[in-house]
Amino acid sequence: MNLRPFPDRKIFIAFSLLALIGGGLVVFSFIGDGTNQLICTGAFDNFQSSAASMQLRAILHYATSKTVPQQSLNEISISFNVLKSISPCNFLVFGLGHDSLMWASFNPGGVTLFLEEDPKWVQAVLKDAPDLKAVNVKYRTQLSQADDLMKTYRSEPECSPTKSYIRGNTRCRLALTGLPDAVYDKEWDIIMIDAPRGWFAEAPGRMGAIYSAAVMARNRKKPGVTHVFLHDVDRKVEKAYAEEFLCRKNRKDGTGRLWHFEIPPAWNVTDGKGGTSFC
Ligand SMILES: C[S@@+](CC[C@H](N)C(=O)[O-])C[C@H]1O[C@@H](n2cnc3c(N)ncnc32)[C@H](O)[C@@H]1O
Numbered sequence: 001m002n003l004r005p006f007p008d009r010k011i012f013i014a015f016s017l018l019a020l021i022g023g024g025l026v027v028f029s030f031i032g033d034g035t036n037q038l039i040c041t042g043a044f045d046n047f048q049s050s051a052a053s054m055q056l057r058a059i060l061h062y063a064t065s066k067t068v069p070q071q072s073l074n075e076i077s078i079s080f081n082v083l084k085s086i087s088p089c090n091f092l093v094f095g096l097g098h099d100s101l102m103w104a105s106f107n108p109g110g111v112t113l114f115l116e117e118d119p120k121w122v123q124a125v126l127k128d129a130p131d132l133k134a135v136n137v138k139y140r141t142q143l144s145q146a147d148d149l150m151k152t153y154r155s156e157p158e159c160s161p162t163k164s165y166i167r168g169n170t171r172c173r174l175a176l177t178g179l180p181d182a183v184y185d186k187e188w189d190i191i192m193i194d195a196p197r198g199w200f201a202e203a204p205g206r207m208g209a210i211y212s213a214a215v216m217a218r219n220r221k222k223p224g225v226t227h228v229f230l231h232d233v234d235r236k237v238e239k240a241y242a243e244e245f246l247c248r249k250n251r252k253d254g255t256g257r258l259w260h261f262e263i264p265p266a267w268n269v270t271d272g273k274g275g276t277s278f279c
Helices: 007-030 041-049 051-064 073-086 100-105 119-128 143-155 207-218 236-246
Strands: 090-094 111-116 133-136 190-193 226-231 251-255 258-263
Touching: 051 100, 073 190, 073 226, 073 251, 073 258, 090 100, 100 111, 111 119, 119 133, 143 207, 143 236, 190 207, 207 226, 207 236, 207 258, 226 236, 236 258
Parallel strands: 090 111, 090 190, 111 133, 190 226
Antiparallel strands: 226 258, 251 258
């Protein structure tokens, strides 16, 4: 993994966080009682205990760390702009990384939940950023099974787009059945897929994450679309699964190795194919 220092990105992240905090300060000062709330100790305590605390921590972290997020400035900017327009929202992120504090800080007042396969990595990240919400998850697949899973899912009725569901769907090997209830119980406005690892045969691969993100998005009951961001689309499996489940017609943007999809709820789709295909 290339995690070189990248001053442009550090500056972008620091400015983005400053902009968010600046906005928060303006709103905060307007909802005060006419006195200067920001120098009032009690108000500042409240402010600190909210989302701003994480943003301050993020500024400190990225200003002093030599390790920056793996995604490029252009890639991060696409998700940043969507988050800016719909935050606070429900934001589900596959994978913990050097970008986690940044993603959580971009969604002040919202729910940002990270799903991580490696329990030791969860501990390592949470040691430095204890406010992040992260859970360890187990995957049932390996990257080496990607071709077979793609061929066989069509003949498994429980994987069908007409009755697709995730929780307890053990018959469909692409369904992520090992997630905590908190994931199934919420409708996610944004899903970022930058994990699990998918660069060696025994790694879990992102097949289940992509399929499950598509199913969750299609099952959405709230108004609006689900934004799905997929990283590493230069790789064969990510690309093939995106084409199969997230669909070219839903692709709204992309740069570098990142694609952005807007997936409408399935009840809102008339595909003329009788619901036999995800796309
Ligand atoms: C492809 S990386 C994504 C990295 C992330 N976008 C970032 O900027 O750091 C995703 C997975 O790699 C693993 N990983 C990433 N960095 C790691 C590290 N320093 N040590 C151990 N595992 C790591 C974790 O399992 C994580 O879920």
